[in-house]
Amino acid sequence: MxxxxxxxxxxxxxxxxxxxxxxxxxxxxxxxxxxxxxxxxxxxxxxxxxxxxxxxxxxxxxxxxxxxxxxxxxxxxxxxxxxxxxxxxxxxxxxxxxPSFKYLKAHHNKVFMELLRDITKIEGVEHSHSKKYGTLEEFLSDSNRIEFPVVIKSAAGTMSKTVRKAENFNDAIKAIKFLSRTFNVKEALKSILKKVIRNHYTPKSNYRNKFIVQPLIEGLDGDFKVLIFEGPKIFLVKRSLKRNDFRASGSGLISYDYDLDSELLDTCMKIYNSFNTPFISIDLAKKNEEYFLIEFQFIMFGTTVLEKSKWFFTKNNGQWVKEISNNLILEEIYADSIIKFINDKIN
Structure with a gap:
């Protein structure tokens, strides 16, 4: 039909x-x-x-x-x-x-984003091997398998506001309690009462905001924020780390003046082609010739990179080229990506 x-x-x-x-x-x-x-x-x-x-x-x-x-x-x-x-x-x-429902599910939900990463093979990109937990108690049951240092992220959150680094077990507990806290006085009192009445009753956790735990990629000087649209049209900026900080997102140390790097662009396209979507936003890092996909979004991502970039990267006769983007209009790029996606991937 x-x-x-x-x-x-x-x-x-x-x-x-x-x-x-x-x-x-x-x-x-x-x-x-x-x-x-x-x-x-x-x-x-x-x-x-x-x-x-x-x-x-x-x-x-x-x-x-x-x-x-x-x-x-x-x-x-x-x-x-x-x-x-x-x-x-x-x-x-x-x-x-x-984009399809699973990509909406992954938006503002790092737990499902990581699960989506787990079931998607992306050639040439290192896997994060993140662990996902629904409560502090689940982390405690699994903590003997954790190798520190790690990065702990709440499932929701932007601009690194819900991201913490843990050098050791005690750091991790402190971070998880801060990010995962769901304490409610009424629930706590009910749990205490039930515990008095029922000897074998296990109280509800006071830390039920889901979160992920990832190995810390040490030695990075920053990462790339990349937007990819059908065409392809690739917009990117380099984000540097602040001194004594491990987070590039929200650092404010960004550079739009980035030269053509075919290997980087090829890696971006491998990530893009691994998902059936008209556009994607990715945070990508490189260390010792290895690429690490930090995070990715498919819907309602920020468009600052596109709107403030003076150029974008695309392919001409199979070769990457750098083109001036002065006259590009966000709404038309968005619309063209939708139309091309429908014509090429759906019809």
Missing amino acids: KNSNELIILTDYRHSLYSTVKYGNASDNGIDLNRLENHIGSHGFKIRILNFFELDFTTENFTDKYIIYQSSEDHNAFYKSYIEDIIYAINLQGGIII
């Missing part, structure tokens, strides 16, 4: 889709929906722009309709949980979700 030519753009309760630094604060402003609608529509698609709450599964069938959508990074993933419900229902009904 031929797929529909209908494409639905789902925006959040603020009528926003993604973000841009072009119109001010990147966290509060979405991309230009009119420009996006016009560009996608010019390729023969019938466009509808809706809020999530406007979908009615009792009166409309979304089978074979293309869906692009917004995620959320709010605290505790309250609104994101709602978005996941809607997108998964569309998926069950046969809608064509771009």
Whole structure:
């Protein structure tokens, strides 16, 4: 059955889709929906722009309709949980979700991101061998297998705000208690009472925010923030570490002036091609000729790298070339990636 030519753009309760630094604060402003609608529509698609709450599964069938959508990074993933419900229902009904539901699941969720990494073979990139835990108690049961130093990350969080380094076991416990704490007075009192009444009762953990533990990659001087769109179009910046810090994200020490490096670009494309997605954001590091994929996102990633870059990298007759990006428009690059993805990967 031929797929529909209908494409639905789902925006959040603020009528926003993604973000841009072009119109001010990147966290509060979405991309230009009119420009996006016009560009996608010019390729023969019938466009509808809706809020999530406007979908009615009792009166409309979304089978074979293309869906692009917004995620959320709010605290505790309250609104994101709602978005996941809607997108998964569309998926069950046969809608064509771009990017697919598993990539929404990995957004703002480092535990699932790492699980996705575990089941995806990426040639030429070192595996992080991260461990995933749901509670402090699970970590304690497994701590004899941990080799320090490690990096501990809460499942949600941006700009390294929920990342801690642990040189030893005591550091790890302190970091996990800070990142994973879910203490509630009522729950604690109930647990104490139940323990008095029932001798064999095991109290609920007070640390139930899931987290990951990764080996620390020592000796890095920074990493690369890379955005890849269909074409390909690769935008990247080099991020350096602050003195006595292990985190490049949020350091503010960035350089857009980076020369063409075919090996680096080939590695970026290997990562990109390992996932079935129109675009991706990756944090990539290199040490002793080995590449390490730190993190990756497929939806609602920051676009500063694209909007502030003076050039991008692409291929011409099979060779990487560096092209000026002065006249590139975010909405058109986003739209072109969606259209090419539909034409090349779906139809």
